[in-house]
Amino acid sequence: WRTQRAVAEAQDGLSKDSQLLLLVDLVESGMLWWRN
Numbered sequence: 001w002r003t004q005r006a007v008a009e010a011q012d013g014l015s016k017d018s019q020l021l022l023l024v025d026l027v028e029s030g031m032l033w034w035r036n
């Protein structure tokens with residue numbers, strides 16, 4: 001049970017990190033597009 005919970009928490013953290021990275025990527029590409 002403990003390992004399953006740790007894995008679930010790790011996956012949840014990864015999904016949040018990937019969402020944040022995706023948001024940053026969108027903002028950066030939007031700024032580049034705005035300059036051009």
